[in-house]
């Protein structure tokens with residue numbers, strides 16, 4: 001997306017603020033509380049969405065050099081994302097072809113070879129089997145290497161499907177989201193390697209917070225929400241993905257500032273929600289925070305990993321600033337967002353079949369729930385009740 005289109009977005013936010021209305025859906029949405037509690041529904045979400053659809057597994061800048069890698073478990077699948085000597089980013093099951101030990105044991109790093117800690121079978125950066133101690137004892141080894149997953153790099157991000165041999169049509173999946181992500185120039189970011197790892201409740205409850213512009217000036221009034229206006233949000237839907245744009249208190253300045261002098265981060269704040277589980281909060285041309293939601297072993301649990309990115313490589317002072325920023329966000333997310341969503345999680349059982357309400361202004365949240373329900377066939381089972389607002 002060019003600057004020109006971002007300027008259009010700023011003008012759209014300004015008009016919303018002037019008219020005192022965010023973008024709206026046609027109707028209010030009621031979602032039964034059981035949608036967050038039902039283990040069978042959660043199993044369908046894992047099976048139909050997390051294991052079948054393309055997942056954003058890393059940013060290109062997380063693994064810029066050959067041998068750079070990341071490894072973590074997503075929806076019960078241990079994965080290893082590594083850049084090969086040929087510059088290609090590949091995604092594998094992080095599962096040794098001998099007896100299934102996890103080959104990479106660190107979250108991230110650089111390796112010439114991946115050597116399994118159990119019996120030292122080793123794999124090269126392209127995932128090929130490179131060494132087997134006592135090879136003669138194994139006869140003909142059929143496995144050529146680590147199991148590779150369909151993966152592709154686009155707009156500064158790496159996407160993979162967690163099922164070997166599955167089809168990956170990234171154009172169809174991303175829709176216009178590729179252009180929206182490209183505008184963030186994610187490939188020019190520099191990661192701060194220390195992440196925040198936070199316990200979080202049900203993945204959809206947690207995701208709801210990242211798609212929700214409505215709560216910022218209220219729940220976060222004394223922290224990160226103070227500069228955001230509540231009445232101007234704009235939402236763009238790209239397939240299942242959402243871009244949430246929020247106007248800041250300074251947006252009125254555009255009425256008197258020449259367009260060539262606009263500094264966009266003064267006027268808008270952007271959240272790109274890459275369905276189903278990645279939120280990228282990034283000012284155009286500024287720093288970025290990526291939050292990755294990893295569903296836990298049961299319906300009520302997930303883990304969030306938050307990554308901070310900067311425009312410049314981090315020197316010593318940059319590292320100090322990065323650590324300060326990481327801790328500040330961790331505090332806000334734990335004490336404000338997650339304290340609240342854990343509270344919701346603890347209340348849902350009491351609601352039974354009574355619904356949770358999503359207003360016409362909660363467009364991103366409505367989209368998430370409609371998409372999940374459509375992909376899992378739950379709209380028939382859960383009897384979603386839209387109502388004209």
Ligand code: FES
Nearest residue numbers: 096098099116119
């Ligand atoms: S399980 Fe990996 S070498 Fe044995």
Ligand SMILES: [Fe+2]
Nearest residue numbers: 209215220337
């Ligand atoms: Fe929040």
